[in-house]
Structure formats: C-alpha cells, structure tokens
Amino acid sequence: MTRIWLNHWFSTSYNIINLIKDDRDFYIIGSNENSNSVIKTVCDEWYTEPKLNEKDYIEFCLDFCKSHYVDVFIPRRSMVAISKEKKKFEAIGVKVMVEDYEMMNILNNKNLAYQYFDEKRIGRVPHHETVTTVEQFEKAYNKLLNHYDQICFKFVNDEGGKSYRLIDNSIKGYTSLFKKQSSRMTYESVIEALAERKEFSPIMVMPYLPDDEVSVDCLQTNQGIVMIPRIKSTSRIEFVRYDQEIMTTCVDVYSKIDLQHPCNIQFKYLNGIPYFLEVNTRMSGGVQLSCAVSGVNIPNLAVNKLIGRDKKWKNNFEEKHVSHIEIPVIL
Structure with a gap:
C-alpha cells in the first residue's frame, strides 16, 4: 500500500x-x-x-x-x-x-517568471512594472494609465492572489455601498497604505484585464500532455472550452519548461486576446471540475506517474458547463 x-x-x-x-x-x-x-x-x-x-x-x-x-x-x-x-x-x-528548485524559484516569483517568459518568448505577457517605493508606484501607475482604462497590482511573492487589488476610484461615497470592496481600493488609499514603508516588497503593477480568466489544468505524461482549459467565474458555473491559441501556448510552455507534475497555467482575456499570466506549480483548487468534464483524473494520474505506473487516460474534449455545490460535512 x-x-x-x-x-x-x-x-x-x-x-x-x-x-x-x-x-x-x-x-x-x-x-x-x-x-x-x-x-x-x-x-x-x-x-x-x-x-x-x-x-x-x-x-x-x-x-x-x-x-x-x-x-x-x-x-x-x-x-x-x-x-x-x-x-x-x-x-x-x-x-x-x-518541480526542481531552480524552476520552482522562478515560477513562484512573478517578476522572475515574467522575465523568464519574455526571454523564452512564451505567450503574450501583459505590460507590467515592478516597484518597491511609493514614487516608483506612482510613476508606473500613471504610465500604464496612459494606455489602459484600469490598473491593478499584487506583490511579486504571492499565493492565491491574496494581495491582488484593483484600483477603482469609484468606490467612494454613496455608490461604494453597492460594490464589493475586498479586492478594490482607491488610488489615494493605495498610496496612503504604501507610504507606511520607505521601501516595500516588490509589487507588480499591471493593466486590469476585465474579460474571462482561463485556468488550464495540466500534466505531462508518457501519452502526451493533459490540458483542460476552464473558464473561471465569480458564480458557481464554469465552462471548459478549448481555445486553440491557449492550447498552443500551453504546448509552448511545456516545450521550454521541464514540468513533470500537475500545474495550472492561467490566462486572462482582453478584447478577445488571451494574455499569459502565470504557471502555478501545483494542482488548482478547481482541478476536480476539469476532471469531471474531461473524464481525466489528473490527481490520480500524477501519483501513479510519480511511483512509476504508466496509467492510460483519454480526454473526451467535451465543451461543457460545470458547477459545484456546498454540502455539509460533519467534522
């Protein structure tokens, strides 16, 4: 056993x-x-x-x-x-x-990862600026605002997007009562918070990409690469859809990065164009949704691969909506 x-x-x-x-x-x-x-x-x-x-x-x-x-x-x-x-x-x-430390260290640092993606010419990476002071943040914000409608940011060393914030200057006054604000801040509030540090941990400032987010659950196997692209949603309904450009970029990722274990490759659309965001070096929190639609059991395949079992799999390539429900569990 x-x-x-x-x-x-x-x-x-x-x-x-x-x-x-x-x-x-x-x-x-x-x-x-x-x-x-x-x-x-x-x-x-x-x-x-x-x-x-x-x-x-x-x-x-x-x-x-x-x-x-x-x-x-x-x-x-x-x-x-x-x-x-x-x-x-x-x-x-x-x-x-x-994965091996050298690649883990790169992929889990947003700044190093984007430098690597640019160097290897992997995908279409969004415009970004890395800053460590308030002055640098102000300059980067104003530079990006000349080309994009809204700006967002997060710390370079982050997991699960905990530090992600969208700069939204409309969340003031009466209208703010109708908006969820957990990931939104006004520009003034951001500057006030950052000003508490003379220098802070590196922050990546980027354009806000408002369209669909795609999470691709992947695994390299002897049979080929499992790639299941899932359009995420703030609702409980997600959609598995096989966008050719996204699939091609994922294949390119694997041709240039030695990834042997389950990972999650993320994209975000802007005006119909998918931008390559990051490679998460672990199984995603929603991998079970991809497994349910495709018929491919990624976690089980990954464990079998690790212990030397070459287990076969077949992706049905169906494009379907998928959802999940909360059920009570007695602890």
Whole structure:
C-alpha cells in the first residue's frame, strides 16, 4: 500500500484526495495547522501541524516522513523550500511531487517568471512594472494609465492572489455601498497604505484585464500532455472550452519548461486576446471540475506517474458547463 502525505492544503483538496483514492491501494495521510480542516474527513490518518519557521518546518517534514513511513509527499505549504531540499527526502525513500528548485524559484516569483517568459518568448505577457517605493508606484501607475482604462497590482511573492487589488476610484461615497470592496481600493488609499514603508516588497503593477480568466489544468505524461482549459467565474458555473491559441501556448510552455507534475497555467482575456499570466506549480483548487468534464483524473494520474505506473487516460474534449455545490460535512 502506497502511503501519501498531503501537508496543509486548502479545503478543496477534499476533492483532490477523493480523486487520488480512485486506486484502493493509496493510503492518505493529511495534516494542517487547523485541527478542524474538512480534509481530515477523507484522510486515513490525520495530524495537526505545529507553527514553525521555514527551516524548522523542513526538518519537521523530514522527521514526519520517516516516522509515518511516507512513500509519496505532495506538499503545498513551503513548496519552494521543500523543492530545494528534495534530495534529502529522496535519500530517505520519499518521492516528492514538486518541480526542481531552480524552476520552482522562478515560477513562484512573478517578476522572475515574467522575465523568464519574455526571454523564452512564451505567450503574450501583459505590460507590467515592478516597484518597491511609493514614487516608483506612482510613476508606473500613471504610465500604464496612459494606455489602459484600469490598473491593478499584487506583490511579486504571492499565493492565491491574496494581495491582488484593483484600483477603482469609484468606490467612494454613496455608490461604494453597492460594490464589493475586498479586492478594490482607491488610488489615494493605495498610496496612503504604501507610504507606511520607505521601501516595500516588490509589487507588480499591471493593466486590469476585465474579460474571462482561463485556468488550464495540466500534466505531462508518457501519452502526451493533459490540458483542460476552464473558464473561471465569480458564480458557481464554469465552462471548459478549448481555445486553440491557449492550447498552443500551453504546448509552448511545456516545450521550454521541464514540468513533470500537475500545474495550472492561467490566462486572462482582453478584447478577445488571451494574455499569459502565470504557471502555478501545483494542482488548482478547481482541478476536480476539469476532471469531471474531461473524464481525466489528473490527481490520480500524477501519483501513479510519480511511483512509476504508466496509467492510460483519454480526454473526451467535451465543451461543457460545470458547477459545484456546498454540502455539509460533519467534522
């Protein structure tokens, strides 16, 4: 029986685990800082993780793998740091589902990634400016505003778009009462917040691309590349659609970047043109939606590939809407 450990994943990994367990000889060990994480309900073993600095956390992971006889480690927390120490895990017989450190370090830093994409001529990357001071931010904002209607920004080192903000100067006064503002800020509010630091962590300033966002769930296999492009939505309804330019760009990504594990390649449309945004070096939170429409079980394929099993797959290439519902789970 293959013992698989997933550390500190987001709640939708509940679905990823169920897809992995399509093979009955897979035994799932889960852990999280939150002792009541919903994913514990689909794990065969469950543990609460300690709060540690990154260096100590790597030692914790190595010890955990030894003491729990882990065969396959699928990390989310501290992925880049774990990739740097991957050989230490391999030395104790653990296969780690993470890319090599050199590429992880590039792809998980938005500035380095865009430099790499430009250098390799991968896709159509949006105009962007990287800044670390208020003065630089003001200059970049005004420069981009000469060419685009709205501007957005996020920190270069970010996960899940937590720092993403759209600059929206209309969210003042009475009209602001009718708008969700969690990811919107006025220009004045942004400058006021940034001014608290003489110099801040690098921020990428970009044009706001208002049209559809496409999330492509991918995996390289001996049979070929799994590529399932899913149009995301703020509603619960998404749509799998095979745009030829997006598919061609994904193939180009794989021809220039050695990606052996599941990843998520993101695009955003502007005036009908898809712009290449980023490569997330892990399974997406919505990978189960792509799997449901296409008939391809990406998480299960990925684990089998990692342990040396060449499992066959077939994409039905159907273009369909897909949704999901919340169900109660007793913890």
